[in-house]
Amino acid sequence: MDFPEELKYSKEHVWVRVEGERAVVGITDYAQESLGLISAVELPSVGDELEQDDSFGSVEARKALAELYAPLSGEVLEVNEELESSPEIMNDDPYDGGWIAVVALRDPEELKSLMSADDYAESVTETEEEE
Template identity: 70%
Template sequence: MDFPEELKYSKEHLWVRMEGDRAVIGITDYAQTQLGMVTSVELPEPGDDLEQDDSFGSVEARKTVAELYAPLSGTVLEANSELHTSPEFINDDPYDAGWLVVIEMADPEEANLLMSAEHYEDQVAVAEDDEE
């Protein structure tokens, strides 16, 4: 499983790539593995406001639907429209082609509440131990 060091992570298994006052958000490698083959994605529209920890969309896989919870507050600048026709990008390339949205952060300080790659990897290890 991949845990890129330059990213921040939420407890809801989303990753955040900080780019100045913008943040790119996607689903972690661990989450896409747990979901299985993604079949559709519901994302917000550009201009929509996100509040940290509020639902902003969903990912449907063959066996389940998972809500997406915003790791940061902000305004959606871009949603990955490629996912409407190719939701498998989330499974194939979760940290690049499978990104979900780009937001302009309302409060960059919120990013301090997110986990480092090392901390997230530890959380995943605990979750996997609990499954056994």
């Protein structure tokens, strides 16, 4: 599994790429692999206000329906509309083409609650060992 070093990760398997005062978010390689083939994505709407740890959409796959939890608070500036017609992009390219939304960072301090790639990889390994 791939966990790019430049990203931050939430315990709910969402990644964050900070770009100035904006953050791009998506699901991790681990999440998409665990879910299996993704068949539908419920995206937030541009203008929605997200609160950290609140649900902001969902991903439907053969194995499960998974809620998406906001890794950060802020306003949704863009959504990846391509996912509506081609949700499988999240399986093929979770870190680039499979991004979900771009969010205006409201509180950069929230970034401190997210994990580094190494910490996230360790937490995933522990989860797999428990199963």
